Amino acid sequence: MSRGHQAIIVGAGILGLASAYHLLRNQPGLDLLVVERLAGPGQGNTAKSAAAFRDMFSSPVNRHLSQAAIAFYEHLDKFHPIGLKKIGYLWLATAAQMAKWARVLTGMARAGVRFQILEPRDLTARLPELRLLDLSQGILGLNCGILDPARLTKFYEQEVLRMGGNIRYHCEVAGFCRDAQGRISGIRLGPEVISGDGVIIAAGSWTGPTLALTGLEVPTIPRKRQLFSIPAREGPLSHLLATPGFNGHNLLPFTILPGGAYLRPAAASFILGFANPDQAPGLEEPPQAEQDFYEKRIRPQIVRYFPVFQECAPTHAWAGHYDEHPPDSTPFVEPLAGALVAGGSSGSGVMKADSVGRIVAARFTGLDVVQLADGREFRVAGLGLQERAVPPEKFVI
Ligand SMILES: Cc1cc2nc3c(=O)[nH]c(=O)nc-3n(C[C@H](O)[C@H](O)[C@H](O)COP(=O)(O)OP(=O)(O)OC[C@H]3O[C@@H](n4cnc5c(N)ncnc54)[C@H](O)[C@@H]3O)c2cc1C
Known part of the structure; x- marks a missing residue:
């Protein structure tokens, strides 16, 4: 003892x-x-973790938990840098998604959550690499970003x-x-x-x-989640990474596509992920990222809207688990x-x-x-x- x-x-x-x-x-x-x-x-x-943060939640409890923690992290970052960058979250949404989220967005706006709705012309003006296809609008969350x-x-x-x-x-x-x-x-x-x-x-x-x-x-249920890193040191991907006009860091916001795949800006690279709803629950020890998952579930979503990813491949990848409370x-x-x-x-x-x-x-x-x-x-x-x-x-x- x-x-x-x-x-x-x-x-x-x-x-x-x-x-x-x-x-x-x-x-x-x-x-x-x-x-x-x-x-x-x-x-x-x-x-x-992708270590992104947002206060765009439908639940007032989630908003409060996040908003308060973000306030602390912003304060902390001033005297003890934690790599906090308020780059925003950008949801690229179809008309059906915008209709589905209308009430949630109204609730967030009433609660004082700061966001902007971007029309197709705003999106193409700021993001020449984006193919609009079925996108109807963008939602840009402002009290959102990334940290280390x-x-x-x-x-x-x-x-x-x-x-x-x-x-x-x-x-x-x-x-x-x-x-x-x-x-x-x-x-x-x-x-x-x-x-x-x-x-x-x-x-x-x-x-x-x-x-x-x-x-x-x-x-709670553990569920495997995977991330894939793609270098963006030069060429079209570095231009996309350094997109001006969204935030003071001249970085692309954390961007979520209609199918759920996301692009997270990182140091001279993108981290791509997708919280696959079909992923079977359970712990994998140690969890492995699967090349096949990238090729079949992430890459098609990303390339459809951002063809500049067509010829790119991840140089490294990793996996962990969400600790879900269904x-x-x-x-x-x-x-x-x-x-x-x-x-x-x-x-x-x-x-x-x-x-x-x-x-x-x-x-x-x-x-x-x-x-x-x-x-x-x-x-x-x-x-x-x-x-x-x-x-x-x-x-x-
Ligand atoms: C791919 C991915 C992307 C994510 N993206 C984001 C994001 O963008 N933003 C965000 O906010 N969150 C994100 N998350 C979620 C976030 O990582 C977790 O919510 C957070 O890390 C949970 O922290 P924790 O302390 O509960 O768990 P952990 O960080 O897992 O810590 C638990 C610790 O307990 C230890 N432990 C377990 N069992 C024992 C034992 N028996 N004895 C001793 N030690 C033990 C483990 O070794 C571990 O270090 C992501 C997660 C994943 C997997």
């Missing part, structure tokens, strides 16, 4: 580390331990250490201790047992299998057998991590209401599962 801690967090991904950071900010001197099976911070799905997830995760990790938190890498939780009432009271790392007054589980898409070690279930595609923070579970980030955990971290810290401390980084209050139990107050998200990518 090793020395016990007041709080133990399982998982040093963006949700675990943001939670650790806010716990230590709320309770200076808290004896906190983060355990992570990989070699460093954010090496699970956080590192696999490694730098953001490193910030939280360094602050946790500076505030006296402990982090152990290469440590896999292989089981849990339960007290006489069945409450989780510690973790097992092989033969080593560590007790914790409180245990927080932020194991991303491994939350299900991790809790199954002690016979518990969570309503009822509403929104994260949850819920007590389970005495532990606190933060999961269900549903493909948007980086952009909401700071808010989820504040909610975890508040729930751990027993607060009913927490102030998020935009100054607005959030009712903590509303993100739980028992008293959940979250409508289904209709604007999923």
